[in-house]
Amino acid sequence: MGGTDGLDGALDVRDLRYFRAVAEERNFTRAAERLGIAQPPLSRAVRQLERRLGARLLDRSTRQVTPTAAGLVLLEEAVRVLDAVSAAAHRTRRAARATPAVVVTAKPGVATDLLRRMTRAYAAQPDAGRVEILVSGYGEQGGMVRDGRADVALLGTGEDDHGLDLEPLTTEPRVAALPAGHALAARSVLSCRDLAGLPFPHCPVLPPHADDYWWGRDAREEAAAQPGPVVRDSSQLLEAVALGQAVALVPASLAERNRRDDIAYRPVRDAGPYTLAIAWPSGSRSPVIARFVRTAIEVASHHEPPSHAAGPPPRVVDPPPGVAGPPVRLAEASARQG
Amino acid sequence: MGGTDGLDGALDVRDLRYFRAVAEERNFTRAAERLGIAQPPLSRAVRQLERRLGARLLDRSTRQVTPTAAGLVLLEEAVRVLDAVSAAAHRTRRAARATPAVVVTAKPGVATDLLRRMTRAYAAQPDAGRVEILVSGYGEQGGMVRDGRADVALLGTGEDDHGLDLEPLTTEPRVAALPAGHALAARSVLSCRDLAGLPFPHCPVLPPHADDYWWGRDAREEAAAQPGPVVRDSSQLLEAVALGQAVALVPASLAERNRRDDIAYRPVRDAGPYTLAIAWPSGSRSPVIARFVRTAIEVASHHEPPSHAAGPPPRVVDPPPGVAGPPVRLAEASARQG
DNA sequence: TCCCATCCATACCGTCAGGGTATGGCGTGA
DNA sequence: TCACGCCATACCCTGACGGTATGGATGGGA
Numbered sequence: 076m077g078g079t080d081g082l083d084g085a086l087d088v089r090d091l092r093y094f095r096a097v098a099e100e101r102n103f104t105r106a107a108e109r110l111g112i113a114q115p116p117l118s119r120a121v122r123q124l125e126r127r128l129g130a131r132l133l134d135r136s137t138r139q140v141t142p143t144a145a146g147l148v149l150l151e152e153a154v155r156v157l158d159a160v161s162a163a164a165h166r167t168r169r170a171a172r173a174t175p176a177v178v179v180t181a182k183p184g185v186a187t188d189l190l191r192r193m194t195r196a197y198a199a200q201p202d203a204g205r206v207e208i209l210v211s212g213y214g215e216q217g218g219m220v221r222d223g224r225a226d227v228a229l230l231g232t233g234e235d236d237h238g239l240d241l242e243p244l245t246t247e248p249r250v251a252a253l254p255a256g257h258a259l260a261a262r263s264v265l266s267c268r269d270l271a272g273l274p275f276p277h278c279p280v281l282p283p284h285a286d287d288y289w290w291g292r293d294a295r296e297e298a299a300a301q302p303g304p305v306v307r308d309s310s311q312l313l314e315a316v317a318l319g320q321a322v323a324l325v326p327a328s329l330a331e332r333n334r335r336d337d338i339a340y341r342p343v344r345d346a347g348p349y350t351l352a353i354a355w356p357s358g359s360r361s362p363v364i365a366r367f368v369r370t371a372i373e374v375a376s377h378h379e380p381p382s383h384a385a386g387p388p389p390r391v392v393d394p395p396p397g398v399a400g401p402p403v404r405l406a407e408a409s410a411r412q413g
Numbered sequence: 414m415g416g417t418d419g420l421d422g423a424l425d426v427r428d429l430r431y432f433r434a435v436a437e438e439r440n441f442t443r444a445a446e447r448l449g450i451a452q453p454p455l456s457r458a459v460r461q462l463e464r465r466l467g468a469r470l471l472d473r474s475t476r477q478v479t480p481t482a483a484g485l486v487l488l489e490e491a492v493r494v495l496d497a498v499s500a501a502a503h504r505t506r507r508a509a510r511a512t513p514a515v516v517v518t519a520k521p522g523v524a525t526d527l528l529r530r531m532t533r534a535y536a537a538q539p540d541a542g543r544v545e546i547l548v549s550g551y552g553e554q555g556g557m558v559r560d561g562r563a564d565v566a567l568l569g570t571g572e573d574d575h576g577l578d579l580e581p582l583t584t585e586p587r588v589a590a591l592p593a594g595h596a597l598a599a600r601s602v603l604s605c606r607d608l609a610g611l612p613f614p615h616c617p618v619l620p621p622h623a624d625d626y627w628w629g630r631d632a633r634e635e636a637a638a639q640p641g642p643v644v645r646d647s648s649q650l651l652e653a654v655a656l657g658q659a660v661a662l663v664p665a666s667l668a669e670r671n672r673r674d675d676i677a678y679r680p681v682r683d684a685g686p687y688t689l690a691i692a693w694p695s696g697s698r699s700p701v702i703a704r705f706v707r708t709a710i711e712v713a714s715h716h717e718p719p720s721h722a723a724g725p726p727p728r729v730v731d732p733p734p735g736v737a738g739p740p741v742r743l744a745e746a747s748a749r750q751g
Numbered sequence: 752t753c754c755c756a757t758c759c760a761t762a763c764c765g766t767c768a769g770g771g772t773a774t775g776g777c778g779t780g781a
Numbered sequence: 782t783c784a785c786g787c788c789a790t791a792c793c794c795t796g797a798c799g800g801t802a803t804g805g806a807t808g809g810g811a
Contacts, residue, residue: 086502087426103759116799118760128502130509135759137807145509152501152561159497164424164466171468171483180500223490240698357695358576362785427769441788454770473788475778665784 088160090124091153094132097121098150101140111291137309162223162356165222167216169223178223178369182307183210185329187350189245189375190229197370204363212308220356226364227371231326232350239354242368244375247327248352252312254319260339267345276306277320313338351375414642426498428462429491431573435459436488439478441659450490495574500561500694507561511593514543515705518563521548522647523667524689526714527583528567533709550646558694559656564707569664570688577692580706582687582713583663590650591677605683614644651676661689 097104097117107114125132132146142150169175177197181190194206209225216228216236229244230236251270252262259269306312309329313323317337326349330340351370355364414697424611434444445452463470480488507513515535519528532544534675541685547563551619555573555743567582568574589608591598597607644650649668655675664687693702 086498086731088424091498104757112798114758115760115762122760128505128509130506132505138758140759143509144497144513145505148508149501149505152504156494156497157492159490160424161488162492163429165467165811167466167470167483167487170486171466171481174810175482182489231488319528345808442786450769451771452787453772453789453791458769460789476787478788 085127086124088156090120091156092119092150092340093103093120094124094146094151095150095157097140098112098146099140100154101142103140104330105398139314146313156280158218158221165223168250174205175363176207177227177363178207179211179227179229179367180211180216180219181229182213182216184332185231185326186229186245189351193371193374196374197367200366200370202365206367213306217354222355225365227353227355227360229272229351230354231352232347236352236354238357240357240359241352241354242372243350243352244371246348249324249343249346249349250314250325250327250330250340251326251343252330253341254316254322255337255339257322257339258320260341263341265341265343267343270322270324271344274321276315276323309333328350423465426494429487429494431455431458432462432470433488433491434492436480436484439480441478444572446739452608452647453713455489478485491576493576496556496559500559503561511585512543513701514545515701516545516547516563517565517567518547518549518554518557518645519567519706520551520554522670523569523664524567524583527689531705531709531712533622535705536714537685538704539710541704544705551644555692558692562700565705567689569690570685570693574690574692576695578697579692581690582708582709584686585682587662587687588665588678589681590654590657590661590663590668591679592654592660593675593677594657595660595677597660598679601679603681605681607661608662608681610659614650615663623624628713647671664689692738698724 093106093110096110097103100106100109103117103121104114107117109389111118118265121133128145128149130142130145132149134141134143136382167179175195179190179194190208194208197203201395204315210221211225211228214234216225216230217237217239219225221238228239230241251259251265264267306315309325311336312321312323312325313333314325319336324343324346326341353375355368359365431444431448435441436442438447438638441459442452445455466483466487468483469481470487472479472481507516517528517532528546532546535541535544547557549557549563551564552572554563555575555577558566566577568579589597589603590690597603600638602605611729632739643743644653647663650659650661650663651671651673654661655673657744660683662684663678672678689707693706697703
C-alpha cells in the first residue's frame with residue numbers, strides 16, 4: 076500500500092533502536108549500557124546511520140550529546156517504527172494461537188464493574204471469541220495497545236493516546252482525596268486553587284520496565300524532581316494519600332469504592348470530569364476489535380455510574396462505529412495545543 | 414512511548430520485506446527475483462522468521478503458497494512497519510535540509526487552481542516555510558504521505574486513505590465522460606444504471622513503480638482482467654475516453670477544464686459527488702503541517718467552484734483543527750463497511 | 752595550574768549471519 | 782512417463798557487527 080520500499084537508505088530496526096537509546100540517554104556510554112553492548116560499536120553504528128541518511132543527527136559538543144532538529148524527527152519516527160515492529164510480532168503471535176482472543180487492558184481498580192459487564196456482554200454474543208484481560212500500570216495502557224500486547228484499552232482523560240483512536244465511554248466528576256487530618260479536609264467543598272502547590276502523586280508517565288526500557292536522563296531527573304510520590308495503581312495512590320505524602324484528584328467512583336478512615340474525599344468545584352474511553356490502534360480494520368468496541372459502547376451507554384449524587388445523565392451513543400468505529404477523539408485532543 | 418522493546422523476537426526490517434514479498438507474490442521464486450536475491454536464502458529467511466515467531470505463516474501446499482491467518486496479520490503489520498521505516502528516512506532527510514519545506518502531493522489536473530491558492534496563501538504568511546509540490550499518479554497520494562515522501566496530500570473520494578487523517582475541502586458533482594459518438598451521448602441525462610457494465614478506466618490501484626514495487630500475481634491478473642484501460646492521470650483518462658476505450662465519471666470541474674470535440678460530458682442523476690480532501694499522517698503533531706492544513710481549509714472555504722450550474726453551496730468550515738486538525742474522516746470512511 | 756575523571760572516537764580482530772551456487776525431491780500437466 | 786516448475790537442503794564465502802584496547806579532548810577540582 077505504501078509506495079516504493081526502495082532501500083530506504085537501508086534503515087534497520089537495529090539502527091533505530093540504537094539511535095533511540097542514544098537520543099534518549101543523551102550519552103553514548105549509558106545508551107550502550109542500556110542496549111547491552113559496548114560503546115564503540117554504538118558510536119560506529121550511529122555514525123553509519125548519519126552517513127546513510129546524509130544528515131547530522133546528534134551534536135556531540137563538549138560534554139553533551141544533543142539531538143539536532145533532524146535527530147528529533149528521527150527519534151519520533153523511530154519510536155513509531157519500534158512500536159510497529161513490536162506490534163507486528165505480538166499480533167502475529169497472538170493470531171497464530173489456536174483460539175485467538177481479544178486482549179483488553181486496563182489499570183486495576185478503575186471501572187472494574189464496567190469492564191466485567193463489557194466482557195460478559197461480548198462473550199455472550201454468538202461465535203464471539205475469548206476475551207483476555209491484561210492489567211497494566213498507570214499510563215501503560217496506550218503503549219500496550221501501540222506495541223500490540225493488547226488489542227484495546229480502557230484509559231482515562233489525560234492519558235497518552237498517541238496513535239490510538241478513542242471513543243468516550245463514561246464521564247464522572249473527580250473529587251479530591253486528602254489525608255484525613257489535612258487542613259483542607261475541614262472544608263466541605265474545595266476549588267482547584269486550594270490544591271495548587273500541593274504534592275500530587277506522579278503517575279509514572281512512562282512504562283516502568285526498568286530492565287528493557289528507560290527514559291532519558293533528564294526525564295528521569297525530572298520525574299525525580301517532582302514533589303509527589305510515584306504510584307502505579309490506585310491502591311498505591313490511596314496509600315500515598317493516606318500516609319500524607321500527597322493529595323490527589325480521583326474519579327468519584329474510585330472514592331465510592333474506597334471509603335477509608337484515613338482519607339477524606341471532598342468535591343472540587345472546578346475540577347474537570349474524569350472521562351473513561353476505549354481505545355484501539357488507530358485505523359484498525361479488525362472486525363473483532365470493532366465488535367468489541369461496539370459492545371463496549373453499548374454496555375457503557377446502559378451503565379449506571381456506581382451511584383454518586385450528581386453524575387451526568389447516561390451518555391447517548393453517537394453514531395455507532397463502522398468497522399472500527401469512526402475515529403473520534405476526545406475534545407481534549409483537539410484542545411491539546413493551540 | 415511504547416512499551417518494552419525487548420527483542421521483539423528480533424524482528425527485522427529485512428525479514429519483513431522478505432516476508433511481504435513472498436506473501437504478496439505467493440511464490441518464493443518470483444519474490445526472490447523481486448527482491449533481487451536468490452531463492453534459497455529467501456526460503457531460509459522466511460523459515461527462520463516462522464521459527465522466531467513460533468508460528469506458521471505460509472502454507473506451502475502443492476503448487477501454491479498461501480498465507481495463513483497469522484501470515485495475513487503479519488502481512489498487514491509488515492506494510493505498516495515498512496511504511497514507517499520509509500517515512501523515518503524520508504522525513505529525517507527532509508528535516509535535515511537547510512530550508513525544510515512542506516511537501517504537498519496531488520495528482521495532476523485536479524484542483525490545480527485550488528492548490529495554487531493554498532500554497533500562495535500559505536507562503537504569504539509571515540515566517541512560513543517553503544512549499545514544494547510533488548505530482549503523483551492516480552492512487553499514489555496516500556502512499557506518498559504514508560511513506561514520508563510528502564507531508565500532506567490532496568485526494569478525492571474513494572482513494573486509499575489508510576493511516577491518514579482527512580479533512581474535506583470541496584465537493585462537486587460528477588459527470589459522465591463519453592466518447593463523442595457513443596449511443597448514450599445522445600441522451601441529456603444519464604443514471605448509474607446506464608453506465609453499468611461499460612468499461613471504466615482502471616485507476617492503477619497501486620503504485621506503478623514497476624522496479625521496486627509490485628503487486629502479487631492475483632492483484633496483477635485481476636487488474637489485467639478488468640475491462641477498462643489503466644490510466645495514471647486525467648489526460649490519460651480523457652484520452653482513453655476519447656479513443657472509445659472507456660467511459661468515466663469525472664468531477665465536473667475537470668469536465669469544465671477539458672471541453673473537447675471528441676468527448677461528451679453528461680450529468681448523471683444518481684452519481685455521488687466528488688469530494689476533495691486534504692490528508693496528513695494520522696496523529697501528526699507537526700505544527701507546520703497543522704498550519705498548512707488550516708490554511709488549506711480556510712482557502713477552500715472561500716473557494717468558488719470554477720463555475721458550474723448547480724454546485725453545492727460553499728462549504729462551511731466546521732470547527733477549525735487544533736494542532737493537526739481534529740481527525741475527522743469523510744462519511745465515506747464510516748460507511749466503508751457495515 | 753595541573754591532574755584526573757569522563758566521554759567519545761579510532762584501530763584491530765574474531766565470529767557468525769546472510770547471500771550465492773549447486774543440487775535434490777516432489778507434484779503437476781502434457 | 783517425461784519435463785518443467787517450485788521449494789528445500791548442503792556447502793562455501795564474504796562482510797558486517799560486536800568486543801577489547803587505546804587515544805584525544807574537555808571540564809572540574811585541588
